[in-house]
Amino acid sequence: MANPRSPGTESSAPLRVSGGVFTLSILHLESNNPQQLAQRIAEEHQRHPAAADFHRHAPVVLDLSAIPEEAPLALSAILEVLRAANWFPVGLRNAAPGHQALAQDLHLPILRGQDRNAAPQPETPPPTQPVPASPGGLIIDHPIRGGQRSYARGGDLVCLAAVNAGAEIMADGNIHVYGPLRGRALAGVNGQDTARIFCVSLEAELVSVAGLYRTLEPGYPLWGKAAQIYSRDEQLHITALNL
Amino acid sequence: MAKIIVITSGKGGVGKTTTSAAFASGLALRGYRTVVIDFDVGLRNLDLIMGCERRVVYDLINVIQGEAKLQQALIKDKRCENLYVLPTSQTRDKDALTTAGVTAVMDELRKEFDYIVCDSPAGIESGALMALYHADEAIVVTNPEVSSVRDSDRILGILAARSRRAEQGEEPVKEHLLLTRYSPKRVEDGEMLSLEDVKELLRTPLLGVIPESEVILQASNQGIPAIHMENSDVAEAYKDVVARFLGEERPLRFIQPVKVGFFKRLFGG
Secondary structure, eight states, X not given: OOOTTOGGGOOOOOOOOOOOOOOOEEEEOOOSOHHHHHHHHHHHHHHOHHHHHHHTTXXXXXXXXXXXXXXXXXXXXXXXXXXXXXXXXEEEESOOXXXXXXXXXXXXXXXXXXXXXXXXXXXXXXXXXXOOOOSEEEEEXXXXXXXOEEEXXXXXXXXXXXXXXXXXXXXXXXXXXXXXXXXXXXXXXXXXXXXXXXXXXXXXXXXXXXXXXXXXXXXXXXXXXXXXXEEETXXXXXXXXXX | OOEEEEEEOSSSSSSHHHHHHHHHHHHHHTTOOEEEEEOOTTSOOHXXXXXXXXXXXXOHHHHHTTSSXXXXXXXXXXXXXXXXXXXXXXXXXXXXXXXXXXXXXXXXXXXHOSEEEEXXXXXXXXXXXXXXXXXXXXXXXXXXXXXXXXXXXXXXXXXXXXXXXXXXXXXXXXXXXXXXXXXXXHHHTTSSOOHHHHHHHHOOOEEEEEEOOHHHHHHHHHTOOGGGSTTOHHHHHHHHHHHHHTTOOOOOOSOSOOOOOHHHHHHOO
16 A cells, blocks of 8 residues: 555544754845835845855744834735745744734744843842742752653752763753753753753763753863853843853 | 672673673672573573573563473573573563562572572663662772763662662662773873763762673673683672672772783883
8 A cells, every 4th residue: 555544443542742943034024015025135135146045945934023013014915025036934933913913814933032112230249139939840859861861840849969971961940050061951841941050060971951952062161160051032041150 | 698799780791691691600709609590581691691602492571471391491600500591582572571470580599599690681671670670789880981871870769769778668689889891091191081071970989890801792602701811800890799798898890991011001001
């Protein structure tokens, strides 16, 4: 049989849904005028033919922070212009509430971005107010070995021993490790970007907060030091903990 | 009540079977009724190391499948009064080990013996899981190199999660670290992880250090458990391990490089 999963013999396996992090181009919309956009793209592509190639079939997110809330938005016309230029618009961000409704009509997702009217925040130091204590949480007092996974659903994960290479610890909230952190640590896995990772000896293979991640290697400046990892402006920051 | 001890490692070739043979012999020399079981179905080795390969008639799998009685499969060791070997099958594969069958054998052995030593196969598949399932204590055999340490870490995690004690919420399996094939000279030269490195990485109480030695090869080729190799470092180190296991205090030996004298260096050994 060519297709073993014909409708009659539907498999009862559950739907497989998993998470992923993608890098997308963001197009900052300058005006609400579709003709002007078409003209700007044409000019740009004429000046830099390589850019036209680069953008061909590229998924792109439209950033609407420059479009005033009260301005009318011909969203479907703008999407047409982009598609005509061989771009694939996949979502909106920083859209005003009225514009968000338009996007919903066109089945275009609103992607989480910086807040529309947020004032620029100072780079350092990190905010001092504590992340609210969470109701769930998990305290582990033995080493977490390679191949083991621990997940604190809905709360913080506290490990009082080593997290060894090949181990994976995850929490919806913060992660605290009071032994060497040598495995992977993922805080805020359900998207809470105020979550942080605290450790007394940073030797991790990978650290992640709310989907932002990075890998580490022994040459890293804070290697083996007490450190905290947090997310700010959609960037992962790692700073020393002066205990 | 008998105590069940698994000798395990994750990685192959680190010295599990050598340790099983020496450790079980050491317990028997101390007067304890001891049985050592080979769980490496299909890759039967323990009988060779124990020098009883020509006396294997029935094996663990025959007992599990009801083809032989336990008493028929147990081989009495020729050197130690209190030691028995339960060999495994060379012709079957690991699927022949069933949970119920192994449990029944363990229950029967518990009545007869003080210590049951289980020689685990390498890996983390069913054979290794069967070997560690009933354990009360575990000796994790590790070589001073990173891949061995990582595999030991993995098996320590499995011990904590998949043993009978873990499943039934009893007190966890007592873990011991045994560092084998240790060469102080190579540690000094930076070619090997040091004792401190391994302890720091695994954070498991150290039961002993067995030095790298040619004696091990001689012993296994002659079918003599290494603890019987008189006047060797290895035999002494294994005797220390048994003593520490039984709760005696013994200082660590054979962890410093041997200083070669000037004349010996000049004229050779």
